[in-house]
Amino acid sequence: MADNAEMVPMDKCGIFTGKSIDEAKRKAADEFQIPLKDISFRVLEDVKKGLFGKIKSEARVWAGYNEPIDLGPSYMEDKRIERVKTAKLNTCKSYLEKVLEKMGIDAEISITIIDSGIFADIDSKGSGAVIGRRGETLDALQYLATLVTNRIEGDYVRVSLDSCGYREKREETLKGLAEKISEKVKKSGRSTVLEPMNPYERRIIHSTVAQIEGVNSKSIGEEPYRKVVIASDNPKKYSNRKNNKNHSNKKNEGPRSLDLKTSFEKDYKKPKPEDDINAGLYGKIEL
Incomplete structure (x- = not known):
């Protein structure tokens, strides 16, 4: 011009x-x-x-x-998607504010639209009430916020919640656990079964184990008790001696189970695709 x-x-x-x-x-x-x-x-x-x-x-x-007069279908579609995302973001924030108020938690919510959906960070002034035991409360809030947000007409959006950097810390803890158990499995040749975990945490375990030579992992069971098994690529073989009572008892024990309590489970509706480590940390929640 x-x-x-x-x-x-x-x-x-x-x-x-x-x-x-x-x-x-x-x-x-x-x-x-x-x-x-x-x-x-x-x-x-x-x-x-x-x-x-x-x-x-x-x-x-x-x-x-001035906005162009001849907008065209592409421009109008982009505007529609933007309006839908904004409406869903506002719905998500409003819901979280109401729930936290009912819980008596003083918190500030920073929420934004990201490539994978909506991300909200809850600053609870150091209070662990938002996170809960091993993230149970945070996972529950995330699940419910996803349900409420996607009641708004439009494409499905993924809602991710975090508070006081908990997600990153939890991820590092799970990675360390996966590495530690993998080393034990490689030395013993015996599988180890972890306690039930939600899809997000199982994917972290699977992703970490996939990078370690000599071991593999899979998920077994049904929700809410689905758990990860870490196994050796060269499992230890046992003889079939019948006269050794101690040996027989050990053989029948099966994989050892690690006593690790985990986060919110019951509202995840059998999201089996979590076994695909390329699925991303947060899978779609079916309504």
Whole structure:
């Protein structure tokens, strides 16, 4: 657009400054998030320099643009998706605020739209009530917030909750557990069964074990008692001696079970795809 464009009313407009006219124009394009060619400009003042070329005052330009009249189907679809996501975000935040208020928890919620859906961070001022024992409360809130959010018409969105950096800390703990158990399994040749975990935590275990040579993992059982088995690629073989009572007892024991209590389970409806480590940490929750 020409520099001498009239300052007529437009959908969006403003005055921008810079160390050059071009810099001021680029600031306008960054602010409007559209190409320079789609913006109308009018130069209000060029850069003024003093002695030795020192800038006394910056360049000032007026910039404005109107939404295109011929929007097209692609533009309208993008706008529709944006409106749906915003509506779902507001619904999610409102629901969480009401639940936390009923729980008597003073917390601030930072919520945003991300590529995989909606992410909300709950700052509970150091209170563990939002997280609960091994994340049980946080997992429950996440599940319920997902249900409520997706009652809004539109594409399914994934809701992820965190509080005080718990998710990252829990992930590191589970990775350490998987590595420790894997080393024991490799040395003993005997499988180890972990206590029931939710899909998110099982995927962390599977993903970690997949990177360790000599061991493998799989999930067994039905929800809410589905659990991970870590096994050796070279399992130890036992003889079939009948006269050794101790040997017979050990053989019948089966895989050892690790006493590790875990987080919220009962509301996950058999999300078997968690055994695919490429599925992402949060799978779709069927309504």
